[in-house]
Amino acid sequence: MPEIPPASRPQPRASGLADPALVDVVLPRHLYRVFTYLVPAHLQSLVRIGSRVQVPFGHATLEGMVVKLRSRSDPVLNSKGRSAGSHPIRLREIGAIADDTDNATPQELMTLSRLIAEYYLTPWGQCIRLILPGRPAGKPPARYQLTEAGRDLLGKTEGLNRLSPTCEALLVRLHRRPKGLSIGTLRHGASPSLTTDLSLLKRHKLVLEAAEAIQPSHQRLAVPSGISHHEMGSGVALPFIDQPEDRHPVSTMATAWWNNVLTAIETRRPARFLLQAPQPQRMSAVFEAADLILKQQRRVILITPEISCAEAFATGARTRWGDRVELFHGGLLPALRHERWHRLQSGTIDVVVGTRSAIFAPISSVGLICIDEEENSSLKEETEPRYHARDVAWMRAQLNAAVVLLGSAHPSLETMHVFDPDGCGMPSEPDITDSAVATVSQEDSREIHIVNLRETPYGTVLSDPMIAGMRTALEARAGVILFLNRKGFAPALVCRECGNTPQCPQCSVALTFYKQGGRLACHYCATSRSVPDTCPTCHAPRLQPGGVGTEAVEEWTHRLFPQARIGRMDSATSSNSKQASSVRRQFLAGELDVLIGTQMLCQGEPALCAEFVGLIQADAGLHLPDFRAGEHTYHTLMDAIAMARPARSGGRVVLQTLLPTHYVIQAVVNQDPTLFYKQEFAFRRALAYPPLTHLISLRVSGTGLDRTRQAAAYWVER
Ligand SMILES: [Zn+2]
Ligand SMILES: [Zn+2]
Structure with missing residues (x-):
C-alpha cells in the first residue's frame, strides 16, 4: 500500500x-x-x-x-x-x-x-x-445528432444547395461527431443564427435532439431508475440488531488489539488495523470505534463492496446516529448524487456509508475509515483510474491522521502480506504492530462432508450424500442452499463427433449454454445467439451440454424433489440488487424450500442462512487463467459455507469436488486458513506475483505501426 x-x-x-x-x-x-x-x-x-x-x-x-x-x-x-x-x-x-x-x-x-x-x-x-459532484438536478443538456437523412444529404450537392451556408456548416460539424454535440459545445464558434438553424434542421428531420446519455454506473448491481435507495434500505436490519444475544462487546474480543485502536484514535495517529472476524462482530467493533471518533468532532467513512450491504449498514448506523448518517455510492442517479455531494460538503453529515466511490466523500476531518469485506474484488475500479478503495483509504487516512479498519472474515493476500508477514517471511511494515490483527475464536465452525466426484458415476450432478442431506433438511423444512459458481445450463456445448465447442468469435472462449432461453451467450462481451442444430465445425447434429451450471442443478433438483419450491439466483434471474433482495427475503421467510445460485448468493443483504448447504462443484473456478483464481475460489467457498448454520445449531455442508486434495479445498474442508495462506504465498513468491511484487499492465497504442512498435520496445527495455 x-x-x-x-x-x-x-x-x-x-x-x-x-x-x-x-x-x-x-x-x-x-x-x-x-x-x-x-x-x-x-x-x-x-x-x-x-x-x-x-x-x-x-x-x-x-x-x-x-x-x-x-x-x-x-x-x-x-x-x-x-x-x-x-x-x-x-x-x-x-x-x-x-x-x-x-x-x-x-x-x-x-x-x-x-x-x-x-x-x-x-x-x-x-x-x-x-x-467532482456530478451533474446538478434538472433536465440534462440536450445533444444534437445527425439523422440518417442528414448523412445522406451531405453526400448530395443539389440538396445542400438549398440550405444556408450556416446550416451546411452545422451539418458538417455534426457529421464529424457521431455521438452528437451538446448545445453548449455547438454555441462555440457558431453563427448567431444557431437556434433558428437547429430548429429548421430538426423540422426537416436532418438533425435530432437526444437526451444526453446517463453516465453508466460502475456498480455491478445496478439499481433500476426511479427507486430511492433510502426507501430500499429501510426494513433491512443487520443480523446483530435483530438478535441481541449475538452481540459481542469489543472489550471481550481482543483486548490488546482494541487498546491499540484506542491509542491510535486518542493520539490522532494514522494507523491501519485488520479486524478478522465474522460480520456481526466486525460491525460492533466498527460502530464502537466510530462513536469515539464522533466524540472527537471528527467524521467517519464506512465502505462495503455491495450497495445492498451499504444500505443495511446505513440503516444500522441511523439507529445509532440518526440524521448524521448519509448514503453515498456510485449507484445513485447523477442528480441525486449531486445533491448528496453538496449535503456532505456543507458539513452537516458525520457518517458517510457507501461503496468504493464513497472513499471520495467531500467531508473534512475524517478520523476513521472502515473498509468491510476488504478482500472483495468490487473494491477495485475496473476502468481508468483503476484505483482500489483499500489503498485510497490508506492515502486519505495519512492526509487526515485517521485510523483505517480493514474488516474481513478471510482477508486478501495483500492484507495478510501487510499484517501477517510471517506467513511469507517478509519484515513487518513500520506502522503495523503485533496486535494490529483481531481474530475472534471461531466457535461456530461448520460440519463439512467432502464427496470425491471422481468416485461417483460419470456425469453425477447430485451425489448420494448430497441428496440425503437435501432430503433431511427438506423434511424438516429447514432450508437448502445449493451453490455453483456457473450460470446457465452448461458452461459449453460439446460436439460428440469432432470434440469442438462453439466459441465467441471476439473473445475465443466457449459460449455458455442457456437451455431455458434456448441461447448461447458469451460471459465476457454478452454476445448471444440461438442454439445451432448442428456443430459449426463438422455439421454433425451431435452437440451436447458439457459440464453443469445452475440451470442444470435446478432441473435435477426438480426431478428428484418435484414437490419442493425452488428458487434460483444468478445474473440471468436476478439482474439487480432489488430482485436479488426479494428472492433472499422469500427464502428466509420460508416461501422457498431450495435456493440455487452463483456467488450472488453470498453477496448482499439480507444475508442467507440455511440448515443445509451443498457445494455442487467446489473446484469450478480453480482453472481460470488468473493468478488470483485460487484466492477467489477460497474467498467464495468460505462465504458459501458461512451460509450454513454452525454445526452446534444443526447445520451441515456437503462439498463435491474433482480435486479433494487441492490446498484450497483442503483449507476450506478443514477450516484451517493457514493451509491456504502458506501455500498461496509460496506460489506467489515462486512466480513473483503480487502482493510480493507490483504488476502493471502497460498498453502501447498508436496509429503508426513502426512508431508504436518502437514505443513498445522502449518500454520493454526500461
Ligand atoms: Zn463437430
Ligand atoms: Zn465474447
Whole structure:
C-alpha cells in the first residue's frame, strides 16, 4: 500500500494571491497537464483553489477545477509544456465559476486525486472526475445528432444547395461527431443564427435532439431508475440488531488489539488495523470505534463492496446516529448524487456509508475509515483510474491522521502480506504492530462432508450424500442452499463427433449454454445467439451440454424433489440488487424450500442462512487463467459455507469436488486458513506475483505501426 511522503500532504492555502490574474485548471479529460486561463476582473475575488470553473477548450466548454492561482508575472507553459519565454501565448478566459466560493471542492480531495494520478500512472484530468459532484438536478443538456437523412444529404450537392451556408456548416460539424454535440459545445464558434438553424434542421428531420446519455454506473448491481435507495434500505436490519444475544462487546474480543485502536484514535495517529472476524462482530467493533471518533468532532467513512450491504449498514448506523448518517455510492442517479455531494460538503453529515466511490466523500476531518469485506474484488475500479478503495483509504487516512479498519472474515493476500508477514517471511511494515490483527475464536465452525466426484458415476450432478442431506433438511423444512459458481445450463456445448465447442468469435472462449432461453451467450462481451442444430465445425447434429451450471442443478433438483419450491439466483434471474433482495427475503421467510445460485448468493443483504448447504462443484473456478483464481475460489467457498448454520445449531455442508486434495479445498474442508495462506504465498513468491511484487499492465497504442512498435520496445527495455 502506498506511503505518502510528508511533502505531499496538503499545505495551507497560499495567501499571497488574493486576486489572481491567472489560474491553472485541470480538465476531466485524458490529459496529464494543466491549462492556464485568464481570470476576468469580476471573478478575481471569487476564484480559489478547488473552484469548479467553466472554461473554453477547443470548440467545447468544459468544467474543470482550479489547482493553482498565479500572478501575471508567473511563467506560463505552452502546449508542449515548455516555458513560453519571450513568445507569449494567447490565453483564454474562464467563463464562469460553477459553484459559490463556500462550495469549492475540499483541497484535501484535490491532493488525494493528485496522489492517485501519481500512484496509478493516470492523467490527473481523469482523477478529478472522482471528486467532482456530478451533474446538478434538472433536465440534462440536450445533444444534437445527425439523422440518417442528414448523412445522406451531405453526400448530395443539389440538396445542400438549398440550405444556408450556416446550416451546411452545422451539418458538417455534426457529421464529424457521431455521438452528437451538446448545445453548449455547438454555441462555440457558431453563427448567431444557431437556434433558428437547429430548429429548421430538426423540422426537416436532418438533425435530432437526444437526451444526453446517463453516465453508466460502475456498480455491478445496478439499481433500476426511479427507486430511492433510502426507501430500499429501510426494513433491512443487520443480523446483530435483530438478535441481541449475538452481540459481542469489543472489550471481550481482543483486548490488546482494541487498546491499540484506542491509542491510535486518542493520539490522532494514522494507523491501519485488520479486524478478522465474522460480520456481526466486525460491525460492533466498527460502530464502537466510530462513536469515539464522533466524540472527537471528527467524521467517519464506512465502505462495503455491495450497495445492498451499504444500505443495511446505513440503516444500522441511523439507529445509532440518526440524521448524521448519509448514503453515498456510485449507484445513485447523477442528480441525486449531486445533491448528496453538496449535503456532505456543507458539513452537516458525520457518517458517510457507501461503496468504493464513497472513499471520495467531500467531508473534512475524517478520523476513521472502515473498509468491510476488504478482500472483495468490487473494491477495485475496473476502468481508468483503476484505483482500489483499500489503498485510497490508506492515502486519505495519512492526509487526515485517521485510523483505517480493514474488516474481513478471510482477508486478501495483500492484507495478510501487510499484517501477517510471517506467513511469507517478509519484515513487518513500520506502522503495523503485533496486535494490529483481531481474530475472534471461531466457535461456530461448520460440519463439512467432502464427496470425491471422481468416485461417483460419470456425469453425477447430485451425489448420494448430497441428496440425503437435501432430503433431511427438506423434511424438516429447514432450508437448502445449493451453490455453483456457473450460470446457465452448461458452461459449453460439446460436439460428440469432432470434440469442438462453439466459441465467441471476439473473445475465443466457449459460449455458455442457456437451455431455458434456448441461447448461447458469451460471459465476457454478452454476445448471444440461438442454439445451432448442428456443430459449426463438422455439421454433425451431435452437440451436447458439457459440464453443469445452475440451470442444470435446478432441473435435477426438480426431478428428484418435484414437490419442493425452488428458487434460483444468478445474473440471468436476478439482474439487480432489488430482485436479488426479494428472492433472499422469500427464502428466509420460508416461501422457498431450495435456493440455487452463483456467488450472488453470498453477496448482499439480507444475508442467507440455511440448515443445509451443498457445494455442487467446489473446484469450478480453480482453472481460470488468473493468478488470483485460487484466492477467489477460497474467498467464495468460505462465504458459501458461512451460509450454513454452525454445526452446534444443526447445520451441515456437503462439498463435491474433482480435486479433494487441492490446498484450497483442503483449507476450506478443514477450516484451517493457514493451509491456504502458506501455500498461496509460496506460489506467489515462486512466480513473483503480487502482493510480493507490483504488476502493471502497460498498453502501447498508436496509429503508426513502426512508431508504436518502437514505443513498445522502449518500454520493454526500461
Ligand atoms: Zn463437430
Ligand atoms: Zn465474447
